[in-house]
Structures are given as structure tokens and as C-alpha cells.
Amino acid sequence: MKKYLVLCAGLCAFMAFTSCKSSESAYKKAYEKAKAQEAAQTNEPIATAAPVVTPLENKQVSETTVMDNADNATVRSEDVTVVSGxxxxxxSVVVGSYSLKANAEGMQRTLKNAGYDAQIAYNSARNMYRVVATTFADKAAAxxxxxxxxxKYADAWLLFKK
Structure with a gap:
């Protein structure tokens, strides 16, 4: 009798689990309905088509050259000691600042391979190694x-040696 009872309970459980399949289409319909309600609340149409792109217009532009006034260039003044160079x-034009000397030496090698007479200067107040790509006597050339x-080095800046 117990075998039949267990067999019937197993059959009922099997029937219950197989008849309650979830359907992806039901979830998809609920999602689309929610999107439609959201669009209705914001008064926006549902984006189903490709966006409209405005064509570019070619306009004739006269070529101008902007000259940087050397008198207005920002210069940092630091007390530095030359470590290498x-x-x-x-x-001087500084292209990199590093707290580790090894990193500064790596940047110096990169600059020397590119043809610059790179140098390393140490700022003891900030504990930073400055990698100098070029150095000049006058501000305009710098x-x-x-x-x-x-x-190539977007953060390059001018250093005035105290």
C-alpha cells in the first residue's frame, strides 16, 4: 500500500512541475508593457526605428595661426637639483614627474631615444623627480x-630653476 501511495505522490509532483512551465514570451510581453507605460508617462515615443542623423555641412574656414605669447605663459618656480644630465x-620643459627615480630614468631613456637631451632634476621639497626634455636660457624658446x-606629452609644463 505504501508503494502505491509513494508512486501516486511522485506522479502528482511530476504532473505539477511539468504543467507550470514559465514562458519567456510572458516576460517579454510584461517588459514591453512596462516600457510602453514608461514612455507614456514621459511623453516620449518608443524608439523602434533608427535615429535620424543630420548631415554635416561643409563651411569654408579661413586658416588662422594662434601664437602663444611667451610673456603670458605659466611658469612654475622650483628649487631643483640635477640628478642626471x-x-x-x-x-626647462618638464614632461614627467615621478616619486620613484626608476620611473624617471625610464622616461629619460624614452626621451633620449626620441632625440631629446633629457635630464632628471630632483625637487627635495616635494620629493619628486622631474624629467626635463629641453632647457633654454630664454622663456620664448622654452x-x-x-x-x-x-x-605627445599633453601635461608638459615650464620650470624656472631658482
Whole structure:
């Protein structure tokens, strides 16, 4: 008798689990209904088509050249000591600042391979190694060099050695 009772209970459980399948289409319909309600609340149409793209208009532009005024260029003044290199002049273009000397030496090698006479200067007040790509006696030449270096090193800045 117990065998039949267990067999009937198993058959009933099997029938219950197989008859209650979830349907993805029901979930999809509920999702679409919710999206439609959301669009109705915001008064926006449901995006079903590709977005409209406005064509570009070609306009004739006259070529202008903007010259950076060297007198207005921002210069940081720091007391630095040359660690590696022949020596700094009054104005230098710094392309990297590192707290580890090994990182500064890696940047120096990269610059030397690119043809620059790169140097490393140490700022003891900030505990930073400054990698100098170029150094000049006058500010105008340093500004020009910084502008050229910014195409590759966007954060290049001017250093005035105290």
C-alpha cells in the first residue's frame, strides 16, 4: 500500500512541475508593457526605428595661426637639483614627474631615444623627480618647445630653476 501511495505522490509532483512551465514570451510581453507605460508617462515615443542623423555641412574656414605669447605663459618656480644630465638653464620643459627615480630614468631613456637631451632634476621639497626634455636660457624658446612637446606629452609644463 505504501508503494502505491509513494508512486501516486511522485506522479502528482511530476504532473505539477511539468504543467507550470514559465514562458519567456510572458516576460517579454510584461517588459514591453512596462516600457510602453514608461514612455507614456514621459511623453516620449518608443524608439523602434533608427535615429535620424543630420548631415554635416561643409563651411569654408579661413586658416588662422594662434601664437602663444611667451610673456603670458605659466611658469612654475622650483628649487631643483640635477640628478642626471649636463645641467639646467633658466627655463626647462618638464614632461614627467615621478616619486620613484626608476620611473624617471625610464622616461629619460624614452626621451633620449626620441632625440631629446633629457635630464632628471630632483625637487627635495616635494620629493619628486622631474624629467626635463629641453632647457633654454630664454622663456620664448622654452614656450615654443613646450608647445611642440604637448602634441605627445599633453601635461608638459615650464620650470624656472631658482
Amino acid at each position: 649636463p645641467g639646467l638653464k633658466n627655463f 614656450v615654443s618647445s613646450r608647445n611642440q612637446l604637448r602634441s
